[in-house]
């Protein structure tokens with residue numbers, strides 16, 4: 001195991017945290033896995049093992065579910081006032097903000113993303129999410145409803161917490177995904193078992209310490225590290241879990257649905273994407289070049305809404321492709337904690353192999369490389385050069401499948417009618433996001449209406465806010481995260497009717 005203490009890029013504080021004896025968090029206590037097993041955590045910039053974390057399994061899942069069940073059925077959580085829950089969420093947001101730099105460093109080390117990005121994006125957005133949802137805790141309400149039946153009744157609805165929620169998250173935004181999941185569930189009055197991604201467990205384990213410090217009652221939040229099969233699958237199948245909320249691949253999303261069928265627990269899913277980006281000839285081309293570049297290269301393309309299919313009008317195609325290729329070639333690859341880093345390594349060796357083999361399959365199927373390619377030139381770590389592919393066709397794997405890496409397929413379109421352009425953008429099983437680049441207001445709104453996607457950005461991409469609902473059409477998911485809409489993921493609606 002590499003000693004982080006001697007790594008000049010890693011602060012003493014983070015080296016101490018990372019090398020501590022890690023514990024999972026069940027019923028308000030930090031404990032080892034029942035089996036005593038652990039698994040390794042890697043630094044993707046070097047490939048070195050930096051620590052080990054508990055490998056939870058079914059017995060730990062059962063303990064966590066029973067703790068969450070007790071905290072929901074008999075515990076103080078359901079008796080706590082909405083403003084009490086809101087205050088705890090706000091306090092957690094404050095604690096997180098006080099440790100902003102520390103979390104950004106942990107995230108960069110564990111996931112590979114630039115520290116400078118985690119500091120201004122991942123951690124502040126997570127803080128915002130806890131604060132935004134703290135506000136909702138006191139505003140979850142039903143309605144009074146006039147009946148048409150002619151009798152004298154008084155009817156109203158109550159919006160109540162759904163119960164015990166299992167939450168399973170991926171590795172691309174480890175802390176932020178934890179916040180997107182935990183904050184609304186807790187605001188609604190649910191209790192939670194959160195499973196962190198095996199590749200990136202560290203920020204979630206540090207967050208467990210802050211949750212404990214904030215004073216959430218035991219059992220309200222339980223946090224487990226482990227594998228999909230050992231923790232995720234038994235959580236999704238568990239009879240005492242009322243709801244499972246999942247973010248990850250469409251393939252595993254389908255497994256979750258099957259596992260949930262046993263007790264018909266409620267399911268929400270935030271899955272993959274192959275998001276189209278449409279550049280019209282009247283767009284501000286310089287802005288479109290930098291915006292569409294960051295649409296695909298932000299977070300190394302490891303975003304479910306990455307703008308991975310770039311459709312550009314033929315009049316400006318060469319200029320845009322040249323511009324995006326320049327941006328790609330200028331990006332400096334370095335470890336996330338290196339101050340000069342503009343793009344870090346991909347999260348894992350597996351992800352690295354997957355992305356490189358997609359680039360190779362594109363070449364084999366006849367695509368041209370305008371920038372990047374399968375060889376990064378970096379000796380150690382899971383680095384992939386930002387890559388621009390041209391001369392693709394709609395049936396190629398690189399155009400159809402989610403690559404989840406910094407690889408974009410650029411495709412020209414002509415002055416054909418708008419419907420055909422929109423049809424091409426919609427030619428995917430996914431429907432998560434899209435962006436449109438034009439100065440023509442009418443065109444922008446027409447395209448926004450035509451796209452079958454949960455999010456459409458105009459002259460921007462990757463703009464997120466706790467107030468904006470986010471989720472997928474088609475095979476990109478079920479339900480919405482964030483905004484007022486996410487409250488529906490974690491509540492049941494009860495109609496009460498009183499004869500007067």
Ligand code: NAP
Nearest residue numbers: 169170197198227228232233248249252270271272304404
């Ligand atoms: P994944 O396998 O779907 O993992 C997401 C989460 O589900 C992880 O916590 C994973 O555990 C867990 N999981 C795996 N198998 C499970 C099962 N049978 N039952 C319940 N939970 C299970 O995604 P991945 O392996 O990290 O990445 C694979 C691909 O998914 C990526 O290349 C990308 O295309 C896509 N992806 C999409 C998103 C998104 O935001 N939509 C995020 C990440 C990845 P482990 O930690 O043990 O894997």
Ligand code: MG
Nearest residue numbers: 198228249252
């Ligand atoms: Mg996996």
